[in-house]
Amino acid sequence: MSSEAFLKVEGLAKTYPGSAEPVFDGVNFGIARGEFVCIIGHSGCGKTTILNALAGLESASAGHVFMDQREVAGPSLERGVVFQGHALMPWLSVRKNIAFAVRSRWKDWSAAQVDAQVEKYVEMVHLGAAIDKKPSALSGGMKQRVGIARAFAIEPKMLLLDEPFGALDALTRGTIQDELLRICAETHQTVFMITHDVDEAILLADKILLMSNGPQARVAEIVVNTMPRQRERATLHHDPQYYRIRNHLVDFLVARSKDLSHGRAPEHPPEVRPGLANDSAADSPVRAPLQRVV
CATH class of the missing domain: 3.40.50.300 (P-loop containing nucleotide triphosphate hydrolases)
Incomplete structure (x- = not known):
């Protein structure tokens, strides 16, 4: 090797x-x-x-x-994983789904730092307009984008x-x-x-x-x-x-x-x-x- x-x-x-x-x-x-x-x-x-x-x-x-x-x-x-299903928490908004992962990665970050990281990767998958929506309000493709943004947001x-x-x-x-x-x-x-x-x-x-x-x-x-x-x-x-x-x-x-x-x-x-x-x-x-x- x-x-x-x-x-x-x-x-x-x-x-x-x-x-x-x-x-x-x-x-x-x-x-x-x-x-x-x-x-x-x-x-x-x-x-x-x-x-x-x-x-x-x-x-x-x-x-x-x-x-x-x-x-x-x-x-x-x-190591970030994106599954076949979006695996989002349905009771949380897009912002909070991704923030949960970011806080797990950087436990000492302030709320402002977490929010900035979330917004950066939500914009990267072009979902800024849906950031405060829950998964039930999103299409299947949008949910998968959230899953991708969440995986990238922890910078694996x-x-x-x-x-x-x-x-x-x-x-x-x-x-x-x-x-x-x-x-x-x-x-x-x-x-x-x-x-x-x-x-x-x-x-x-x-x-x-x-x-x-x-x-x-x-x-x-x-x-x-x-x-x-x-x-x-x-x-x-x-x-x-x-x-x-x-x-x-x-x-x-x-x-x-x-x-x-x-x-x-x-x-x-x-x-x-x-x-x-x-x-x-x-x-x-x-x-x-x-x-x-x-």
Whole structure:
């Protein structure tokens, strides 16, 4: 693993009580500081369990997670989590929902400092006009924006996103994706995100982890997004690299779907030293799509 990795996952595995096989095992990957990484795989491969292990919300059966050279041993405000549902407290306004998180992070802050932090991140997701409304008065997309603002407001070292846009309509999802890209560019946030949307992964991610099927799932491949980082939804499909990357991801998922439908045993890729995008191809599982897909 490169010494520059901000987050390192080594030999991670999870077996639930009463199960003969692990959901996943031998999971290895690294994330550089400021990098946006998406993970894709079919249901049952353990994506959410991996995210929960990174967050310290769930213990792995084997392996280790290190963030900023310290092992993750439990939940921490250094890691912000945005769940599939907005997880807002319905009796509190937008302002008070976010203020609750900010006060948890900085217990000695004055009310004015807390309010300034809340307003900064509410404005960042363009919800200033709704800051004193309760969640019941907000649309689904607005609630997810509040969840994102709350996660960013505690200024975590790492942001963990569990399909935060999956339940939204396409127009709202696209708008929030654009907001997320803009905020991450401004804050240089390190992000790990679960998605089932190939186009979302190509738009947002610097690297895309492809999971083999469970049980005994593993990171089968790490695809480096070679498109320029300043990507926009409206023009993404005009980049000549777009379809080569997209076809590679779709082909991988289709092949795994056929494995599921035929009941084939999970793949076990050869053991290799996990590495980051700048490691040499000879000793890294990282594969740039332009080297792989012609």
